Amino acid sequence: MVSEIRRWLTDRKETAVLVSEVPAFQEYWYPVAYSVDVVQVPRPVRVLGENYVIWRGRAGAVGAAVDECPHRGARLSQGWIEDGDLVCGYHGWAFAPSGACTRIPQNDPDAPIPPRARTLSVLVEERYGLVWICPGMPRAGIPDLPEADDPRFVLIHEIMEVWRASAPRVIDNALDVSHLAWTHRNTIGDSTNPRMNNLVVQRDGHRLRCRVSYASRLTAEQRRNTGLSGDITTRVTNSELVQPFVFRDVMEYENGLRHVLLKTATPVDDTHTLFCQFIARNDNPDQEKTAAIIALDRKIQSEDRVLLEQIRPEFPLQMQTEMHTRSDRCRWSTAESWPSWPAKPRGYHRMAPGPDRSPTPPAPPVEPARRRLRRQDDLPRPLRGTRGR
Numbered sequence: 001m002v003s004e005i006r007r008w009l010t011d012r013k014e015t016a017v018l019v020s021e022v023p024a025f026q027e028y029w030y031p032v033a034y035s036v037d038v039v040q041v042p043r044p045v046r047v048l049g050e051n052y053v054i055w056r057g058r059a060g061a062v063g064a065a066v067d068e069c070p071h072r073g074a075r076l077s078q079g080w081i082e083d084g085d086l087v088c089g090y091h092g093w094a095f096a097p098s099g100a101c102t103r104i105p106q107n108d109p110d111a112p113i114p115p116r117a118r119t120l121s122v123l124v125e126e127r128y129g130l131v132w133i134c135p136g137m138p139r140a141g142i143p144d145l146p147e148a149d150d151p152r153f154v155l156i157h158e159i160m161e162v163w164r165a166s167a168p169r170v171i172d173n174a175l176d177v178s179h180l181a182w183t184h185r186n187t188i189g190d191s192t193n194p195r196m197n198n199l200v201v202q203r204d205g206h207r208l209r210c211r212v213s214y215a216s217r218l219t220a221e222q223r224r225n226t227g228l229s230g231d232i233t234t235r236v237t238n239s240e241l242v243q244p245f246v247f248r249d250v251m252e253y254e255n256g257l258r259h260v261l262l263k264t265a266t267p268v269d270d271t272h273t274l275f276c277q278f279i280a281r282n283d284n285p286d287q288e289k290t291a292a293i294i295a296l297d298r299k300i301q302s303e304d305r306v307l308l309e310q311i312r313p314e315f316p317l318q319m320q321t322e323m324h325t326r327s328d329r330c331r332w333s334t335a336e337s338w339p340s341w342p343a344k345p346r347g348y349h350r351m352a353p354g355p356d357r358s359p360t361p362p363a364p365p366v367e368p369a370r371r372r373l374r375r376q377d378d379l380p381r382p383l384r385g386t387r388g389r
């Protein structure tokens with residue numbers, strides 16, 4: 001019996017993959033902060049096990065670099081910004097957003113600065129009110145999320161928090177409609193009617209689309225948020241895995257309401273994920289309704305989080321490692337696509353520094369469209385307590 005348990009556990013680990021074992025994941029863009037939170041103060045962020053620093057420098061452009069000073073390795077995020085340059089707090093060297101060192105205060109002012117004295121800059125851009133970085137050379141752009149740019153929709157930021165769960169498990173949960181009736185039985189799930197109807201799954205390479213309808217419970221808060229009446233509604237979900245860790249779901253309600261759920265799972269490391277959720281709504285909710293929508297969506301996600309944080313971080317590569325039924329068809333397709341990602345051998349955990357790169361030409365600072373862009377910090381003070389960290 002003991003050897004059987006050991007074999008079972010060994011099989012689980014050896015037929016699964018961690019995010020650090022898939023080099024291709026370094027070649028995508030990941031959101032790391034809200035744009036409005038990136039100011040003229042260096043901010044540490046972490047992606048795929050590496051530390052980076054981001055900051056807002058000259059003309060409002062955001063800079064990003066490996067969080068390690070080329071002089072003695074101090075964390076640049078412990079420094080400060082001066083005249084748009086990042087100043088290391090250890091010996092005061094200053095660096096432009098391009099990575100070039102602009103000052104070594106101990107040297108004579110006219111002494112040349114060694115060309116090797118530069119930070120390792122990282123690609124950074126702003127979109128949808130978020131700061132995105134790409135640790136490697138991007139194989140795809142920041143994903144297009146049509147409703148997030150559509151003036152008929154209002155964009156609302158709801159959640160940005162680190163979960164003690166792996167990014168594949170977080171995205172797997174987003175694609176998994178069959179859990180709604182159970183995990184969310186106290187909010188929107190109807191555990192007396194867990195059947196899913198008209199499930200259609202389409203896969204195009206790594207891009208995955210699922211359409212399904214199911215019963216969703218209407219609590220008093222959900223009635224207020226949707227404008228529907230009764231105890232149960234039929235909700236149609238059109239979900240899409242846009243990139244490995246970017247999820248979009250157009251939820252259609254019977255009254256024409258569209259609640260578009262946008263989720264990103266930035267792999268902080270093998271066991272932690274920066275989970276970000278924002279939504280686009282076509283009903284232009286007022287401030288009070290926006291607060292109620294955010295509160296309910298946060299409650300729903302906390303129901304997922306409590307389960308996901310207890311699931312092992314490895315993502316199974318073989319179908320037979322875990323069990324699947326017909327209602328898990330969306331999940332089958334994700335699992336089927338994963339083995340095509342070339343994985344590094346076990347034991348690889350540290351990303352080798354990439355070649356020195358200049359950042360993309362500084363994009364004009366993205367001024368969040370204040371009329372359309374809302375987040376919980378914009379809400380009246382008593383609601384701020386709902387923001388978890």
Ligand code: FES
Pocket residue numbers: 069070071072073074088089090091092093
């Ligand atoms: S370690 Fe950064 S200036 Fe010396």
Ligand SMILES: [Fe+2]
Pocket residue numbers: 173179180183184300304
């Ligand atoms: Fe969920």
